[in-house]
Amino acid sequence: MATKASRSAARLMMAPAVIxxxxxxxxxxxxxxxxxxxxxxxxxxxDKGWTGFxxxxxxxxxxxxxxxxxxxxxxxxxxxxxxxxxGILLAMLLDQPMxxxxxxxxxxxxxxxxxxxxxxxxxxxxxxxPVNGLxxxxxxxxxxxxxxxxxxxxxxxxxxxxxxxxLPFATLILLxxxxxxxSEQLEAAEMDGAPFAKRFFYIxxxxxxxxxxxxxxxxxxxxxxxxxxxxxxxxxxxxTRTLSYLIxxxxxxxxxxxxxxxxxxxxxxxxxxVAIFLMRIVGKNLDH
Amino acid sequence: xxxxxSPRRKLINTTAAWAIGLLIFFPILWTILTSFKTEGxxxxxxxxxxxxxxxxxxxxxVMERSxxxxxxxxxxxxxxxxxxxxxxxxxxxxxxMAFVPSKRTKDVLLWMLSTKMLPAVGVLYxxxxxxxxxxxxDNRVALVVILMLINLPIIVWMLYTYFREIPxxxxxxxxxxxxxxxxxxxxxxxxxxxxxxxxxxxxxxILAWNEAFxxxxxxxxxxxxxxxxxxxxxxxxGLFFAKLxxxxxxxxxxxxxxxxxSQKQLVRGLTFGAxx
Numbered sequence: 001m002a003t004k005a006s007r008s009a010a011r012l013m014m015a016p017a018v019i020x021x022x023x024x025x026x027x028x029x030x031x032x033x034x035x036x037x038x039x040x041x042x043x044x045x046x047d048k049g050w051t052g053f054x055x056x057x058x059x060x061x062x063x064x065x066x067x068x069x070x071x072x073x074x075x076x077x078x079x080x081x082x083x084x085x086x087g088i089l090l091a092m093l094l095d096q097p098m099x100x101x102x103x104x105x106x107x108x109x110x111x112x113x114x115x116x117x118x119x120x121x122x123x124x125x126x127x128x129x130p131v132n133g134l135x136x137x138x139x140x141x142x143x144x145x146x147x148x149x150x151x152x153x154x155x156x157x158x159x160x161x162x163x164x165x166x167l168p169f170a171t172l173i174l175l176x177x178x179x180x181x182x183s184e185q186l187e188a189a190e191m192d193g194a195p196f197a198k199r200f201f202y203i204x205x206x207x208x209x210x211x212x213x214x215x216x217x218x219x220x221x222x223x224x225x226x227x228x229x230x231x232x233x234x235x236x237x238x239x240t241r242t243l244s245y246l247i248x249x250x251x252x253x254x255x256x257x258x259x260x261x262x263x264x265x266x267x268x269x270x271x272x273x274v275a276i277f278l279m280r281i282v283g284k285n286l287d288h
Numbered sequence: 289x290x291x292x293x294s295p296r297r298k299l300i301n302t303t304a305a306w307a308i309g310l311l312i313f314f315p316i317l318w319t320i321l322t323s324f325k326t327e328g329x330x331x332x333x334x335x336x337x338x339x340x341x342x343x344x345x346x347x348x349x350v351m352e353r354s355x356x357x358x359x360x361x362x363x364x365x366x367x368x369x370x371x372x373x374x375x376x377x378x379x380x381x382x383x384x385m386a387f388v389p390s391k392r393t394k395d396v397l398l399w400m401l402s403t404k405m406l407p408a409v410g411v412l413y414x415x416x417x418x419x420x421x422x423x424x425x426d427n428r429v430a431l432v433v434i435l436m437l438i439n440l441p442i443i444v445w446m447l448y449t450y451f452r453e454i455p456x457x458x459x460x461x462x463x464x465x466x467x468x469x470x471x472x473x474x475x476x477x478x479x480x481x482x483x484x485x486x487x488x489x490x491x492x493x494i495l496a497w498n499e500a501f502x503x504x505x506x507x508x509x510x511x512x513x514x515x516x517x518x519x520x521x522x523x524x525x526g527l528f529f530a531k532l533x534x535x536x537x538x539x540x541x542x543x544x545x546x547x548x549x550s551q552k553q554l555v556r557g558l559t560f561g562a563x564x
Contacts, residue, residue, distance in 0.1 A: 009469060010384030017381035017444060018396065024437040025403045027418075028411035035413065090308065097293050098302040106548050107309035110316055113547035115498040117518040118536045122319050126529055132331040134318070141334070167312070169554075173563050176555045211563050218558060225407050228500035228515070232522055244409040251413045252505065264410035275405035279398050282560050286394050 029268070036261035043255045055262035064246055071155070072242040076223045078159040079166060080216055086163075087170030087215065088208065094171070095178040105175075112168035116228035123161045124150060124233045154238035162229055166222075170215045177211035178204075210281070217278040224271055243267060316540070323347070323533035330529035346534035354517065356538065363513035365428050366503070367496035370435035371489055374443045377436075379485070382447035383477065387459060397448065401560060404441040408501045419506060426508040434506070435496045443492055446557045450484025451477075487553035490546060497543050514539040 036055055039048040059065060094105060111119065127134045128149035136146035149157040181204065189199050225244055234240045236249060244267055251260030293301075310317075321338070322330050329340045350356055385393045415434065416425070424430035454477065462476050500515040507516055518539050521532050547554075555563055 006388055006469065007390070010388035010390075013380035013384040014396070016377045017400070017440060020377065020437060021400055021403050021440060025406065028414035029406075031414035031417070032411055093301065093305050093308070096301040096305075097298055098305050099298070100302065100306065104305045104309040105551065107313040109547070109551055109554075110313055110544060112554070113494060113498070113543045114316065114540050115515055115518065115543070116500045117504075117515045118319075118540050119315070121518060121521055121532065122315055122536055125527065125532060126318065126322065127315065129527070132333075132527075132529065134335060137333055137335050164312070164315070169558065172551065173555055173559060176563055214559050214563055221405055225409065225501070227409070228504060228519070231504065232519055244407060247409045248412065248505075251409075252416070257413050261413060264407075264412070267407045268410040271405050271407045271410075272402075275402055278405075279401060282401065283394065283398050286397065 040257040082163040083170040091174035120232035359517035369432035378443040386451035446488040
């Protein structure tokens with residue numbers, strides 16, 4: 001087994017990655033913490049000194065805080081429900097024998113590879129434009145008044161765009177889980193006369209539960225941080241300002257660094273709560 | 289899975305799956321088609337699906353007008369540079385964790401993963417400030433380093449899961465025969481690890497190519513990659529559908545093609561080996 005020499009060599013080989021990540025984590029984190037306790041307005045007088053927890057209190061008591069929390073929750077939960085439910089159905093379908101399975105898989109996965117700014121712009125202009133968008137044409141075809149999607153129904157539109165981007169991810173992972181399902185067990189249940197619903201809820205769903213949990217956790221972490229989609233479509237207007245977009249605006253647009261940093265600390269805490277659950281599952285998997 | 293079903297059932301499956309697949313793919317298909325239309329045909333009512341005069345005019349206009357080449361070059365440098373730099377740092381780390389594991393290996397791996405969970409917006413200003421003070425705002429090298437750090441946990445994890453599948457017995461046999469650490473790395477591990485390294489490279493190139501938080505916030509002109517190029521097509525230029533489509537197609541085409549090769553790695557890379 002490993003000798004003493006190879007152990008210290010191994011430690012040396014790990015060092016660059018560990019040191020870099022440690023620096024990447026600690027330096028900005030400490031700076032954010034530091035700024036969050038100060039009144040810091042680079043364009044209006046610079047660093048005006050220590051303010052204690054003022055920024056933390058002001059961030060949560062500002063009128064834009066709760067709407068932003070609500071928006072964030074609606075987007076995350078909305079996209080999760082859509083992608084997980086449709087993902088299960090789609091994975092179930094793709095797991096069936098058919099002609100051209102490989103090509104269908106490619107078609108379904110493709111949106112995941114489209115860069116966020118492209119998908120946001122394509123949806124915004126070519127589909128949701130109230131005059132020339134494809135939806136407007138479709139609405140007129142049925143004699144309906146075209147909708148200004150991104151101003152009158154901004155949240156559903158945004159959820160749709162983001163769901164389109166993430167459905168492939170959910171489908172692909174659930175499909176991988178489906179493929180490891182013991183088909184003999186299913187066939188046995190079918191022969192014993194178990195109806196489809198029973199087979200689904202007692203055999204398929206329990207088998208998928210781990211994959212579903214992982215999809216939910218990973219997507220939550222990414223969805224809490226969506227940026228480009230909002231930046232390009234609404235710029236945070238029409239009730240689409242999420243918590244991370246609010247922080248972005250405080251930091252870069254209104255240049256209130258103290259306040260934005262306090263918001264950043266909240267975002268970091270929130271993401272860590274989700275991350276702990278994800279780590280538990282991933283960690284358990286490392287043991288066997 | 290080879291299950292036998294009736295041809296009728298198979299036909300139903302096929303029809304349903306193709307219909308849904310095409311529906312999901314439609315926005316991409318529509319973008320590609322529109323990029324070959326004239327601006328007039330792009331907004332024609334009712335929309336024209338295939339029967340238009342195919343033209344390459346939009347591609348020519350976009351290339352002339354916007355210096356597309358520079359954005360593309362920046363994307364290649366940033367995505368490629370960060371991936372390669374990440375691999376250089378991650379390969380030794382993942383190797384040592386997979387073959388000389390210690391009690392703390394698991395903790396180190398999980399800790400690395402936790403750095404990936406840090407929300408970018410939470411550290412936006414510190415990074416922004418550091419870039420200004422070091423004079424590397426709107427600089428390609430800065431983005432190479434930042435994207436490398438963002439993806440380093442994923443790179444280490446992917447490599448680790450691949451390396452762990454290499455049987456240790458082979459290594460032990462080589463050690464018995466008196467192979468040095470260097471020989472072990474060069475002649476035994478590297479050839480067996482190449483498929484895993486290639487997959488990691490591919491997936492991380494894609495992730496870095498599509499990254500749109502740091503690339504939008506830390507670039508202006510010089511270092512702006514394709515994500516920023518497209519964001520600049522926000523109104524009013526975005527209303528020129530044909531040109532927007534041409535620009536979009538050029539930005540996503542290389543990655544769509546690479547992506548098709550990396551489906552399987554996608555699952556492994558993004559679930560940290562938790563779903564196989």
